[in-house]
Amino acid sequence: MKILIATGIYPPDVGGPATYSARLAKEFPERGHDVKVLSFGSFRFLPKFARHFFYFINVLWMGHDRDVIFAQDPVSVGFVSVIASKILRKKFVIRIAGDYAWEQGVMRFGVKELLDGFLDKEYGFFVELLKKMERFSARHANTIIVPSNYLAGVLQKWGIDKSKIFLIYNTVSFLERIPKKEARRKLGISQDKNILFAPGREVPWKGFKMLKDLDIQNARLVVGTFPRDEYTLWLSACDIFLLNTGYEGFSHQILEAMAFGKPIITTDAGGNKEIVKNGENALAVEYNNKEAWRAAITNLLADPKLQEIISQGAKETAKKFLEKDMAGETIKVLGSVI
Incomplete structure (x- = not known):
């Protein structure tokens, strides 16, 4: 053909x-x-x-x-x-x-x-x-x-x-996962700081403005569009993946974060409903609800057990799409x- x-x-x-x-x-x-x-x-x-x-x-x-x-x-x-x-x-x-x-x-x-x-x-x-x-x-x-x-x-x-x-x-696109410590070393960032990674184009429905207004103690928010290699480093290095979106057709980035076993906080907008299971493979929070997002991030950072539950659920979900x-x-x- x-x-x-x-x-x-x-x-x-x-x-x-x-x-x-x-x-x-x-x-x-x-x-x-x-x-x-x-x-x-x-x-x-x-x-x-x-x-x-x-x-x-x-x-x-x-x-x-x-x-x-x-x-x-x-x-x-x-x-x-x-x-x-x-x-x-x-x-x-x-x-x-x-x-x-x-x-x-x-x-x-x-x-x-x-x-x-x-x-x-x-x-x-x-x-x-x-x-x-x-x-x-x-x-x-x-x-x-x-x-x-x-x-x-x-x-x-x-x-x-x-x-x-x-x-x-x-x-899921193939990305080579790098050990977290090595990724942080390559990026020149502290091993102790919590990294919140929110990649994507600066379009109005992505809600980056609200995320930038959050003040999470001992956490650094990383926002923006990155070349593929740098994106992979930040995804490997981060503690939580964030996608505050009012619209998604179907998110490549959520699948990639799931494949990396990252704890995810996002919304149930659009096609997200078809992959996001609240409390199982991600936390689903209302779009642009500042207080709800602050609480979700703070609580997830403070709860290693919940992080592990979401991480394992995310990897299981990604596996279905890898197949x-x-x-x-x-x-x-x-x-x-x-």
Whole structure:
């Protein structure tokens, strides 16, 4: 099978879509498939409209000998890719790991609601245009892949027939765990200080501002986006992994923290409900509830027994996802449309 992966970002860019696309680009050829990758990141140096035009031209050029075009979002790469697939008469599959219109609405157009509240409301011209674009891509796809039941439900609220939607959970990316003391030595931090690790993009729904306002005694909060090697060091070195989020399609980072056996505090937002079991493999706390978060962190730091319970439960949960064959399941879905 000849596949064109159209992705918004790709290594050395950091983020879930980059990790996902790179993993498939490695595993598909190992299983006998011919893969090309086209990253929108290669065109970001161009003026805004020019970058989309030249990306479209390149989808046409690179897609002409492909069996299927596999887009990784419904707008920035998906919208032009579905049009190119129609021109080329190629099969088109899209993976939707979030609501692009909502994300852009929050970051650029003043949307205040979280995703569940956003779906049933109308907004200004640009947000409604993005809604139409992502739903156009979804309607005209031969098949849609989602990483959680939660997102399958979101797409059904868009009006997409559930028979077109296939659930393929993320699997745990391989990260080399480093002994905690060694990781701290490499980072140049004290062996005695409690490290609270909250990685991720600085987007409004991640709730970093509230975490930064917490004052936890004898604890250092580490927040931000990190290169992969440094991220692995901090994940190895930390005492508690934090994800104060108002929205998750399905979190790679929670799975990675679980695989490392880290005590986790997060929310039950979105797809988190499908992996987070409060008191068993994580603590689930209300999004942006400052006092609840302070209490959860303080109590967990003071309770080694609870830390061990959550750590063991987290590793058991991660093991289930390590056993999943994400690439194999994706190949089956792509092959089914040809």
